[in-house]
Every structure is written in structure tokens, then in C-alpha cells.
Amino acid sequence: MDNRNGVPVVDGREEDSRTETNRSGLSRRQALGALASAAAAAGMAGSPAAAAPKKPGKPTGPAAKEAFIDDLIARMTVDEKVGQLRLISIGPEMPHAKLMDEVAAGRIGGSFNTVIRRDNRPLQEAAVKRSRLKIPLFFAYDVVHGHRTTFPIPLALAASFDMAVIERMARVSAIEASDDSIDMTFAPMVDISHDPRWGRTSEGFGEDPYLVSECARASVRGFQGAAPDKPDTIMAAVKHFALYGAVEGGRDYNTVDMSPLRMHQVYLPPYKAAIDAGAGGVMVALNSINGIPATSNVWLLQDLLRKQWGFKGVTVSDHGAITELTRHGVARDNREAAKLAIKAGIDLSMADQIYLAELPGLIASGEIKMAEIDARVREVLGAKYDLGLFADPFLRMGKPEDDPADDKAENRLHRQPAREIARETIVLLENRNQTLPLKKQGTIALVGPLADSGLDILGSWSAQGVAEQAVTVRAGIEKAIEGKAKLLTARGSNVLDDEKVVEYLNFLNWDKPEVVQDPRPIETMIEEAVSVASQADVVIAVVGEVRGMSHESSSRVTIDMPGSQRRLLQALKATGKPLVVVLMNGRPLAIGWEKDNADALLETWYTGTEGGNAIADVLFGDHNPSAKLPISFPRSAGQIPTYYNALRIGRPFTPGKPGNYTSQYFEEEQGPLYPFGFGLSYSRFTLKDLKLSATRLKRGETLAAEATLTNEGSYEGANIVQLYIADPFASIARPVKELKGFQKITLKPGESRVVRFEIGEDQLKFINADLKEVVENGRFDVQIGLDSHDVLVQSFELV
Ligand code: NOJ
Numbered sequence: 001m002d003n004r005n006g007v008p009v010v011d012g013r014e015e016d017s018r019t020e021t022n023r024s025g026l027s028r029r030q031a032l033g034a035l036a037s038a039a040a041a042a043g044m045a046g047s048p049a050a051a052a053p054k055k056p057g058k059p060t061g062p063a064a065k066e067a068f069i070d071d072l073i074a075r076m077t078v079d080e081k082v083g084q085l086r087l088i089s090i091g092p093e094m095p096h097a098k099l100m101d102e103v104a105a106g107r108i109g110g111s112f113n114t115v116i117r118r119d120n121r122p123l124q125e126a127a128v129k130r131s132r133l134k135i136p137l138f139f140a141y142d143v144v145h146g147h148r149t150t151f152p153i154p155l156a157l158a159a160s161f162d163m164a165v166i167e168r169m170a171r172v173s174a175i176e177a178s179d180d181s182i183d184m185t186f187a188p189m190v191d192i193s194h195d196p197r198w199g200r201t202s203e204g205f206g207e208d209p210y211l212v213s214e215c216a217r218a219s220v221r222g223f224q225g226a227a228p229d230k231p232d233t234i235m236a237a238v239k240h241f242a243l244y245g246a247v248e249g250g251r252d253y254n255t256v257d258m259s260p261l262r263m264h265q266v267y268l269p270p271y272k273a274a275i276d277a278g279a280g281g282v283m284v285a286l287n288s289i290n291g292i293p294a295t296s297n298v299w300l301l302q303d304l305l306r307k308q309w310g311f312k313g314v315t316v317s318d319h320g321a322i323t324e325l326t327r328h329g330v331a332r333d334n335r336e337a338a339k340l341a342i343k344a345g346i347d348l349s350m351a352d353q354i355y356l357a358e359l360p361g362l363i364a365s366g367e368i369k370m371a372e373i374d375a376r377v378r379e380v381l382g383a384k385y386d387l388g389l390f391a392d393p394f395l396r397m398g399k400p401e402d403d404p405a406d407d408k409a410e411n412r413l414h415r416q417p418a419r420e421i422a423r424e425t426i427v428l429l430e431n432r433n434q435t436l437p438l439k440k441q442g443t444i445a446l447v448g449p450l451a452d453s454g455l456d457i458l459g460s461w462s463a464q465g466v467a468e469q470a471v472t473v474r475a476g477i478e479k480a481i482e483g484k485a486k487l488l489t490a491r492g493s494n495v496l497d498d499e500k501v502v503e504y505l506n507f508l509n510w511d512k513p514e515v516v517q518d519p520r521p522i523e524t525m526i527e528e529a530v531s532v533a534s535q536a537d538v539v540i541a542v543v544g545e546v547r548g549m550s551h552e553s554s555s556r557v558t559i560d561m562p563g564s565q566r567r568l569l570q571a572l573k574a575t576g577k578p579l580v581v582v583l584m585n586g587r588p589l590a591i592g593w594e595k596d597n598a599d600a601l602l603e604t605w606y607t608g609t610e611g612g613n614a615i616a617d618v619l620f621g622d623h624n625p626s627a628k629l630p631i632s633f634p635r636s637a638g639q640i641p642t643y644y645n646a647l648r649i650g651r652p653f654t655p656g657k658p659g660n661y662t663s664q665y666f667e668e669e670q671g672p673l674y675p676f677g678f679g680l681s682y683s684r685f686t687l688k689d690l691k692l693s694a695t696r697l698k699r700g701e702t703l704a705a706e707a708t709l710t711n712e713g714s715y716e717g718a719n720i721v722q723l724y725i726a727d728p729f730a731s732i733a734r735p736v737k738e739l740k741g742f743q744k745i746t747l748k749p750g751e752s753r754v755v756r757f758e759i760g761e762d763q764l765k766f767i768n769a770d771l772k773e774v775v776e777n778g779r780f781d782v783q784i785g786l787d788s789h790d791v792l793v794q795s796f797e798l799v
Helices: 012-041 062-074 078-084 096-104 117-130 154-159 163-178 199-203 209-224 260-267 269-276 298-308 324-328 334-344 354-364 370-386 415-423 473-481 499-507 522-534 565-574 592-597 611-619
Strands: 002-004 007-009 086-089 110-112 138-141 235-241 281-284 314-316 427-431 443-447 486-490 538-544 579-584 600-603 685-692 703-711 717-726 738-747 752-759 778-785 791-798
Touching: 062 370, 078 086, 078 354, 078 370, 096 117, 154 163, 154 199, 154 209, 163 209, 163 415, 209 235, 209 260, 209 269, 209 738, 235 269, 235 314, 260 269, 281 298, 298 334, 314 370, 324 334, 334 354, 334 370, 354 370, 415 611, 443 473, 443 522, 473 486, 473 538, 473 611, 486 522, 522 565, 538 565, 565 579, 565 592, 579 592, 579 611, 600 611, 685 717, 685 778, 685 791, 703 717, 703 738, 703 778, 703 791, 717 752, 738 752, 752 778
Parallel strands: 086 110, 110 138, 235 281, 281 314, 443 486, 443 538, 538 579, 579 600
Antiparallel strands: 002 007, 427 600, 685 703, 703 752, 717 738, 717 778, 778 791
């Protein structure tokens, strides 16, 4: 057992792959030496100006880095400078052969979507052998929740409320991706989402600024490991800066209009947290903010990011975003778009030809000063320097003879961490009469269109995840009950029954159509499922969304259970057999019927490569669930938003005293179906005796809040104890409560533990009307609970 950066390494393979990486890391350097002499012998370096960049000496402090980059910039032509600002995706935009020529001509800074060493090595060789200045390329990719191994989607990871889990996911992902020659990931995605209609809710960590910020930090720690120049690390480019999660109506790419107060209090902290944790890159959002696209937003990219936050890394536009400035209507043409982007501070232009086409002319005309271009180039070269690529362009690529024969080989996966991580993300929403855990005996009926889908369980943005390598729910259950119980299966329904929706989803950017419909009539499928259910002791129904429904460009008008699945569930319920509903989805769904009718309800999100095993572990009690919802679940789409930390208002709806003229929807029960932070356990936990160490707190000091958590049930298990603080009177209206801390506590049956939180000014500060961070005297309510709704309360006075 090893522990690297606080991330335990659990299986031998990880240890091995790291040792192998280190070993080949050394030989890679030797290989580079040979390569450099070969290049010199071949006369590739012509004039003195064309000499390869001097290797940075050791040790490499900031001054050495600056001097190295100054020297390089001084020797670059305009074309070479512009080239460094281009981030090119292989594909229809540019075929491999053309990319090689462009690289050799020094006209490309980096590439993304080339994900294997055999593809990337020739590109890097073209850069460091054939280009005049021999500046290495860097290779980026969307390593969002895994690489070869797919881990649960970020929304699920947040549900673990366990930062070691998130850091471990990112660490293993970085080990796998760097082994495939990836230098940078476009992650973490830390866009707060209050609107589950937005398909990219699945890619983020939920609705709460405190939780999302913690997840952001843990992700950066994991991806970047000890330092970004180590062979088994990748640089994190946090995205999408900024406020992308607040697109109006949850409709992707829509505009964002938001008060500065809300920005600073809710949406901006997670990006800042990632940057403070050392994220080397920032990806700029596609949306506009209060009328100004993020991509041309001087306030956002200069004043806030660089000046106020002191970000020193590289910025990258999102896909085609610079061209889109013309469609936002802020640039007349591509020329103006390029100018606006450079002036705002977009270093790398992703997947468009605009910088190449327009910057030389803009520089020649004096509209863009050389110093402005140099500033952008400096950030790109700085990132490459930090990635260790000037010291060794093949740092994450190694030697050809070490290339994996099969990139998708089973032994490149990290199954054990994937299973352990996945089971920490599954939320138990209902468990009537202790339906779960199930016994491994008798006859079990498994139905539902997602029960045997290796593709959907991976979730969207599953990088190089392979559906055939994923353990489906069916496979997981079969393995768990092998030789002990009988399994009967039936599909029961399709996920979707609207062919237009199917067509839309199949038109998304997948390699091949993903949604394959069972052509049988729904009645026939339900009949078959009911017949199977009738023969069983218990029914497990796996229902929800195909992965493409919770993806980029997948905004929904409803968050209902899609297709005929509700009909299937109703028919199963009518059999009178205990019904366990296993949800697979990437956003909160309106599951009122399931809440009221399922005997047990399990939110599994998309659990990844080992998902089926992890779900089986939970279903059969080999793992006691402890995850909690990182986002509120509304009752219906009409109720959105339902985020728990809303501002106080003058006429709040008061439970028990509904009345007219208070804030409510009159056709529906108020409040979310499930609140933020909610999740059950197989054991019964109680939280009692909230005590504060003082009722008055002096500035500069702290007080302790303590409560006793007891496991009164009969299973060992963990629970997430949550600290909320409310500031009932302040100079501005404040949220009704805000999460300020959480602890995951594991207890044996009968065991109790006093859980303690320290509270000081850090937990009490907020942004006031002048956008200043302040702490105001007065009463604060400390709330401690096992979810955001049911809490113990005590108050103190800040003096
Ligand atoms: C567009 C997406 O918005 C962004 O998140 C992603 O990183 C890029 N495409 C590159 O794939």
C-alpha cells in the first residue's frame, strides 16, 4: 500500500505502472539526448537564430523560466508566435498529414483529441526535429472522469462528499492519460448548476459553492499530482470560465445575466478554488456574461482572472468560440473577433483558424501590438515549461518500444479503484421495510432498458471508456449472486419512445448511433417484464436516461422519467412484488411517483467501468451507501430552481401556515422532492445534542460546534455530517443557509462519535453590496444535520 499525495494506491498495477513510468521516464530523457544530437547531426538547426531552445538548467525557479521564455520569444517570427496560439483538433478540421506539415512549419502550439502515443509521437518529432525553433507541442484531451477506466460522472463524484475519492479519481485518470501522452486535461468542470434542464449538469459537481470548490481543489490535486512536470501528471485547465452553468432556462450555450453579488457569492468561488489549488489552465466559457461574451470579456479575463486573482497560467478558448464572437454580434467579422479575443487575453484559440488567418494582418497594421501577442505567447510557452516539455518533449510518451500493443488492453484499466470509488457515489433515496440490502437467494427479476447497457453506464465525456469493458448492472448482479440465486431478465421498455428525440440524440457527436430501439410494441415488452416479475421474489428495475440525454447540447424541457419507463414501473408495481428502482441519470429527475411507489430507490447516476459491480455491492449489502445529493431534486421542471441556499425574501412560504400572498406554486407541494445533502444508509443514524462552546464569538477567535452522531442500526456505515450557517440579519439579504463544512464519519453498529466543527470569521464572511468581503456582527444560526433540511440549530452572537 502506497500513499501518494494523500491518495492511497490500492492495487499493485498502479504501483507497477508508476514504477514503469519512472523507469521509462529516465530512458526517455536519454532518448531525447540522442534525438537532439541526431537532429543536430542532420543539420536541422540552421542559422544561429534557428538553434533549439536552450534547455532550462536545474534548479528552475521563476526567474530561470522567465529568462528561458524571453530568450525564445526574442527569436520567434510573427508566424511562429501566432502558431503557438493555435490548439488544433485532429479530425475533419485537420487531417493528421496536414497537421504534421503545420507542426513542422512551427504553426501549431498544441493539439487535442489525439490520444495515443503512436499518433502523438510523430507530431512531437515533427515539432522538435523539423520545426525551426523546435518548440515542443502539448497534447490535451477531455479527461473529465477517467481515461481508459471510466469513473462515475462528476455529479456522482460530488455525491460522495469525499474529497479523497475525487482526488483518487483524478490521480488515476492522470496516470492513465499521461501514459497515453496526454499533457493537459480540460477539467475540472466546476460550473455551478441550479437548473437540471441543462444537460451539462452531469459534468459538474452540483449546486453548492462550498462543495463544488472543495471538489475543484481535490480534482486539481489529483490531476496535477506532485507537480505538473512529473511524467504521471497532467495539467488541469478548469472550465468553463465563467458562469456557464447559469445559462438562461438551462438551454445550452444560452446567455447569462447575473448580478455581481451572485457571481461572487455563488458562481465564481469554484473557479478561484481550482486556480488557488494551482490549476495551470483556464478554459473560457462559450456564453456571454451580462451582454459581453466571456471570450472577449476584458473584465473577466484581465481584471478578475489576472489582476484580482493573480492567475499566471494559460487560457484557452472553447471550441470555435472566437469565431462565434461574430454570432454574438460583438465582432463584425473574423478579423475583429481575433482582435477582441487577443485583447481580452485568450491565449490559445481552440479549433478555429482565426488566429492564423487574422493575427499577422492585425499585427502588421498595428492594431495589435507585438507586446500583446508576446504576452499571449508567453503564457503558452510558460505552460509547456511547467509541463516539463522543454526539458523532455517525450516526457509522457516514452520510447516506441514501450508503447502498449493494445491501447485498450484490459491491463491498462484500474478496476479496483473504479469499483471502490463508484460505490461511494450511490445515493439511497428510499428503503421501505428494509427492502435493501437484498439477500443473495431466491429469484430476482431484473428489468429496464438500462439494465444491460455498457455504454450508458459510462456517462457522457467518458474519454476513452470502452462499453464492452464496462460492467453492466446485469453483469454485476450475475456475478454477485452466482450459484446462489436465480436471475430472470426482460427489457420492459425502451428508454425513449419519441423517435424524433432518438434521432436528435443519435445525431450528437458520437462515432455511431447510440440509442438503439427495441422495435417491439411497448405493450409486448411490458407484458414480458410483468411475466418475469411475477415469477420472482423481488424486482429490480434499471431506468432513467441514456447517457446522451445528460450531455453537452442536451437540454430538456421536462425532467420527467423519459419514455415508457414510468408505464413499465407502474405495471411492475401492480404485480405486488417488492420493487427496487435503480436510477441511471445525469441530472435530477422528477421522480415523485418513484418516491411514493418504489420499495427502494437508488440513485446511481452513471457509475463508469465498474458500475455494475459497484451497484451490486450496494444492492446486496456488500457496501452500505453513504452518498448524499449534491443538488436538490425538484418535484417538476416548473419548480426549477430549487437550490437550497436561496436568498431570504419578504414573503417566504411557511410550512404549516401556507396562506395566500406568500411565495409558492399553488398546484404543487412546496420545496424540493429531495433536498440537497439528502441520502439514506442501511443503518439508522441519529444526530443529537448540538452544543456550541460559546454563545458569543469575538473577532479573530473561533468557537466549536459539536453534535453526537450515533449508529443505531445494525450495519457498519458512514454518514456525512453537514454544517450550515445562516446569517439572519445583515446589510444585504443573505441565503437562508449555506454549507460551510462536512465530515464523513464511519461508525460501527451502536457506536457514537462527537463531531466537531470550528467556526470563525472564515465561515461567516460574505460579499457585501460594495463587493467587499466582510464579516458583520450579529446573530448567526449554526445548523448541523444529515441533510440540508433536517437540522439541529443553535445560535451565537458575533461581537
Ligand atoms: C467543447 C466543450 O464545451 C468543452 O467542455 C470541451 O472541453 C471542448 N469542446 C473540447 O472537447
